[in-house]
Amino acid sequence: MTIRLHGFPGTRTNRVRWMLEELGVDYEFVLVEILKGAHKEAGYLERHPHGRVPYFEDGEVKLLESCAAVLHLADSHPEKKLAPALGTAERAAYYQWIVYSAATLDEPVIKTYFHTVIFPPERRKQEVVDEHRPTLQAACRVLDAALAGKSYLLGDAFSAADVAVGYALNLMDQAGAIQDAPHVAAYLARLRVRPAFKKVYG
Numbered sequence: 001m002t003i004r005l006h007g008f009p010g011t012r013t014n015r016v017r018w019m020l021e022e023l024g025v026d027y028e029f030v031l032v033e034i035l036k037g038a039h040k041e042a043g044y045l046e047r048h049p050h051g052r053v054p055y056f057e058d059g060e061v062k063l064l065e066s067c068a069a070v071l072h073l074a075d076s077h078p079e080k081k082l083a084p085a086l087g088t089a090e091r092a093a094y095y096q097w098i099v100y101s102a103a104t105l106d107e108p109v110i111k112t113y114f115h116t117v118i119f120p121p122e123r124r125k126q127e128v129v130d131e132h133r134p135t136l137q138a139a140c141r142v143l144d145a146a147l148a149g150k151s152y153l154l155g156d157a158f159s160a161a162d163v164a165v166g167y168a169l170n171l172m173d174q175a176g177a178i179q180d181a182p183h184v185a186a187y188l189a190r191l192r193v194r195p196a197f198k199k200v201y202g
């Protein structure tokens with residue numbers, strides 16, 4: 001079965017790509033030229049009606065959400081042990097962190113990143129950064145407490161939750177928004193030396 005990841009580098013596509021590289025599975029990467037508006041063209045909108053990336057295919061599985069692809073991949077490769085057993089406290093924490101990455105971190109992180117790093121200075125809006133600062137400061141406190149005394153979010157073992165959250169933390173750090181969070185900083189350094197991370201982020 002061919003796994004096909006449609007997306008664009010630097011976007012949430014990287015979350016899924018990182019997961020695929022952790023698993024070491026074959027996949028086809030289909031570049032969606034979002035800078036040329038390819039994600040808003042009819043052919044792509046048939047697949048992804050919201051006109052966003054990534055779009056993920058694994059046989060009959062078709063997914064519009066980066067975290068859903070991460071969860072699906074972890075479950076499809078139980079031998080890699082990137083998801084804890086069903087019904088355990090670790091599994092509950094795993095769900096929490098993956099949903100937290102998409103529902104709590106992504107938007108404030110990406111808006112802050114765009115308005116501090118990506119946009120040229122004349123397009124940057126300080127009020128956008130200010131609006132999201134309290135959420136990111138709270139995230140630093142939450143994650144720093146969660147990571148105290150642990151190598152990864154679930155303890156000693158790396159899991160798909162680290163891919164989901166690590167994707168957002170990597171951008172958050174580039175935006176200078178990881179502050180007063182030594183455990184988060186050490187954790188991110190640990191993630192960045194992983195071969196799969198290096199393969200995606202070069």
Ligand SMILES: N[C@@H](CCC(=O)N[C@@H](CS)C(=O)NCC(=O)O)C(=O)O
Nearest residue numbers: 011012051052053054064065066067
């Ligand atoms: N919740 C979706 C969000 C996808 C999303 O918003 N992707 C952005 C890039 S990171 C996008 O395609 N933006 C282009 C647009 O909205 O026009 C996911 O996690 O996959």
